[in-house]
Every structure is written in structure tokens, then in C-alpha cells.
Amino acid sequence: MKASWNGAREWKDRIAGVFSPPADPPWEKVTADGPGKSAVLVPFFPGSEGPELLFLRRSAKLRHHAGEICFPGGMREPGDFGPVSTALRETAEETGIQPECVETLGILDPEYAVVSGMAVLPVMGMVSRFHPGDLDLSSGETDGACFARVDGFPSVPVTKTVNVRGKLHEYPEYRLDNGWVIWGVTARILRRVLESLKGGMS
Numbered sequence: 494m495k496a497s498w499n500g501a502r503e504w505k506d507r508i509a510g511v512f513s514p515p516a517d518p519p520w521e522k523v524t525a526d527g528p529g530k531s532a533v534l535v536p537f538f539p540g541s542e543g544p545e546l547l548f549l550r551r552s553a554k555l556r557h558h559a560g561e562i563c564f565p566g567g568m569r570e571p572g573d574f575g576p577v578s579t580a581l582r583e584t585a586e587e588t589g590i591q592p593e594c595v596e597t598l599g600i601l602d603p604e605y606a607v608v609s610g611m612a613v614l615p616v617m618g619m620v621s622r623f624h625p626g627d628l629d630l631s632s633g634e635t636d637g638a639c640f641a642r643v644d645g646f647p648s649v650p651v652t653k654t655v656n657v658r659g660k661l662h663e664y665p666e667y668r669l670d671n672g673w674v675i676w677g678v679t680a681r682i683l684r685r686v687l688e689s690l691k692g693g694m695s
Contacts, residue, residue: 504544505619508537511689512599512617517577520569525603525612532576532614533566533679534584534595535686538625543644546683547620549587549630550637550673562639562675564615564682565590576600580616588638589629594622601685606678607655607662615682641669646687650680 520530536547553560565584573579577600581592598617605612628638650665653676665684667675675683 504539508544508617508619508690509598511692514598517575517597518600519575520573520579523576523603523614525614527603527605527610527612529568529609530576530603530612530614531566531568532579532583532616533564533682534580534616534618535564535682536584536590536595537617537619537643538640539621540640540642543642545640545642547588547625548639548641548669548673548675548679549635550639552632552634552636554633561677561679562669562673563679566613566616576614577616580614580618587631587635589627590620590623595620601682601689604678604681604685607657607664613678613682615686617686639669639671639673643687643690645670646683648691650684 523530538545538547547565548562549565551559551561551563565587566580567583569579570582573582577597581595584590584595585592595618598619601615601617603612603614625640630636630638646667650667652663653666654661654663664677665680667680667683669675
């Protein structure tokens with residue numbers, strides 16, 4: 494997706510215009526299939542050449558999804574009111590970005606993890622009053638972070654197929670400049686975000 498970005502204020506206004514301002518519905522009223530519910534923050538940062546997205550690499554020591562590239566987020570907890578609350582809490586725990594530094598823009602319909610069937614609700618957010626150099630990664634969950642320009646992703650990603658319990662699943666795949674490969678539920682969320690931005694800014 495190629496776009497002309499003439500300053501931070503312009504791209505913030507343009508992105509905000511794509512997504513509807515969200516209410517934070519209580520988890521009890523969120524309709525989603527699967528064995529559990531979780532939420533991730535899709536965090537936009539102001540870059541020198543336009544907006545950038547933050548991705549994390551999960552620790553290789555984790556039991557589930559070890560080493561995968563993802564957005565900050567995780568499972569709902571009893572004290573979380575709704576998806577926005579979960580996404581902001583998890584982001585603070587994993588990166589040090591506090592909720593007051595994030596302007597939430599919208600909530601997309603859930604995506605589902607292929608293997609676990611977990612419902613993942615993406616929360617769009619613009620990060621301000623936070624310097625990327627101040628990231629404080631959770632040593633137990635995350636072992637790396639990377640920023641990628643929004644307009645640096647291909648319009649049509651590579652499509653891959655995986656066999657899970659005898660059933661074939663297709664998913665997009667994106668490769669970052671540092672060699673990290675984004676696939677699975679994170680790649681499907683990213684594709685939806687990029688398609689929404691392309692349609693809303695055309």
C-alpha cells in the first residue's frame with residue numbers, strides 16, 4: 494500500500510478516519526466462537542517516513558507459539574472489562590507502553606488461531622508520548638521487537654498452506670526487513686488492517 498504521508502498529524506487523521514471510535518464492550522457481550530477469548534493491540538507509531546507498526550517476537554522458551562511474531566496482547570483476565578482493557582493491559586506488561594499513551598481507534602471482528610481455535614480481537618491504537626527507545630520488553634514472554642513501515646508491505650502477500658489435523662488452512666505470509674516472518678493469525682490480522690487502510694484512503 495503506497496500513500497503520501499505529509500506529517501504525523503495527517504497520517505493520524507487519515508488512519509483515524511478508517512476505523513470507528515470504539516466502545517469497550519464487556520467481554521460477556523462479545524460474541525466469538527472457540528475455547529477462549531483474547532485481544533491484541535495493533536500499535537501505530539509515528540515514523541520519519543510515515544506510520545509504522547510494532548511487532549514482537551515471542552520467547553523461544555514459551556510452551557505455546559514460541560518464537561512467533563505477533564502484536565502485543567494476550568488472554569482476557571478476570572479483572573478485564575473488555576477487549577480494549579485486555580489489549581492495553583497486555584501491551585503495558587509486554588512493552589512498557591502505558592494505556593494513557595494509546596489512543597484506541599476501533600475493534601475488528603475476531604480472528605481465530607488455527608491450532609488452538611482461540612478467538613483474537615484486534616484493537617487498533619495510535620501510540621503517542623512514548624519514545625520507541627523506551628520499550629521495556631517482558632523477559633519472560635518477549636525476546637525482541639521490530640518496527641515496520643505501513644507502506645512497506647506488499648499489496649498482495651505470499652499465500653501459504655498448513656495442514657492441521659488433516660485439514661488444510663491458507664494464510665498470508667509477510668517477511669520483514671530483518672528476516673522475521675509473520676504468519677498465522679497475526680498475518681491475517683495484518684492483512685485485514687492493510688486492506689482497511691487501502692480502502693479507506695484510496
